[in-house]
Amino acid sequence: MSEEEDDIILSELDDEELVQQMFDDLYDGLKEEIEEGVNILLERGWAPYKVLTEALVGGMTIVGNDFRDGILFVPEVLLAANAMKGGMAILKPLLAETGAPRMGAMVIGTVKGDIHDIGKNLVSMMMEGAGFEVVDLGINNPVENYLEALEEHKPDILGMSALLTTTMPYMKVVIDTMVEQGIRDDYVVLVGGAPLNEEFGKAIGANAYCRDAAVAVETAKQFVARKHNQGVATV
Numbered sequence: 001m002s003e004e005e006d007d008i009i010l011s012e013l014d015d016e017e018l019v020q021q022m023f024d025d026l027y028d029g030l031k032e033e034i035e036e037g038v039n040i041l042l043e044r045g046w047a048p049y050k051v052l053t054e055a056l057v058g059g060m061t062i063v064g065n066d067f068r069d070g071i072l073f074v075p076e077v078l079l080a081a082n083a084m085k086g087g088m089a090i091l092k093p094l095l096a097e098t099g100a101p102r103m104g105a106m107v108i109g110t111v112k113g114d115i116h117d118i119g120k121n122l123v124s125m126m127m128e129g130a131g132f133e134v135v136d137l138g139i140n141n142p143v144e145n146y147l148e149a150l151e152e153h154k155p156d157i158l159g160m161s162a163l164l165t166t167t168m169p170y171m172k173v174v175i176d177t178m179v180e181q182g183i184r185d186d187y188v189v190l191v192g193g194a195p196l197n198e199e200f201g202k203a204i205g206a207n208a209y210c211r212d213a214a215v216a217v218e219t220a221k222q223f224v225a226r227k228h229n230q231g232v233a234t235v
């Protein structure tokens, strides 16, 4: 770190400068600085969701672009991801403590061959905040993991995440297996991840593709409400 950077006192920056500095700190993988920045924004009255989307996800977008363009490499991106997770850990309890009524349950996991988990974790956090009970299966999940978790937890929703074009087809393997076993219609299947789109979601037989965590929450709520209404109608 240069002396010049040493001199920056985060709390003395105005909001806009601070967010810019957090973009730089995320880029440089500085976990403690990111944690400090998150705490300062919260103290200044920023809503946890705003800190998450504007400071953290915003910073990760820049990292993503430079990774794509060959300016950053895996070790640097891992550090950035680690810094992001430090910030997310502070926000997690705040997002979960909204006092929302219990909406339903979700099993979520990243598919086999894929170790990206930031987006999935963000979806989990937002779903918990919206009143869903979330069972997180982590990364690199073969079909068996999903099926066992569905059997054990009987959730309303199954969520799958994939960030690689090579792993996203695996979502179809899971859905096809559910069809074969006659359990597909027992669950709402939501899929997400940067390389996916709505068309892909439809093609593999998911109920919906969700572009981000906020859309995931809204979509989940709609499906669960519909499911409950159907339940009432058939009684």
Ligand code: B12
Pocket: 057, 060, 063, 064, 065, 067, 068, 069, 074, 075, 077, 078, 081, 108, 113, 114, 115, 116, 117, 118, 119, 120, 122, 123, 158, 159, 160, 161, 162, 163, 164, 165, 166, 190, 191, 192, 193, 194, 195, 209, 210, 211, 212, 213, 214, 216
């Ligand atoms: C961070 C990162 C990594 C980190 C992951 C750390 C971690 N713990 O997750 C590390 C360094 C480990 C990594 C490794 C690799 N990565 Co990477 N990675 C990224 C990066 C820069 C950011 C991803 C991220 O966290 N974004 C921030 C979150 C918040 O966004 P998100 O994941 O999209 O999630 C949101 C939505 O998509 C949605 N969502 C996500 N999941 C779900 C699930 C459900 C159910 C729902 C409803 C919604 C939903 O909601 C989320 C929140 O709003 C992306 C670039 C990019 N543009 O995505 C590349 C990227 C995904 N990686 C890429 C590659 C190539 C790799 C490697 C193969 C590199 C290598 N040579 O080894 C390996 C693969 C390892 C593996 N087997 O999985 C490529 C993929 C290209 C492709 N076409 O497939 C990308 C696009 C970069 C690029 N342009 O080249 N990576």
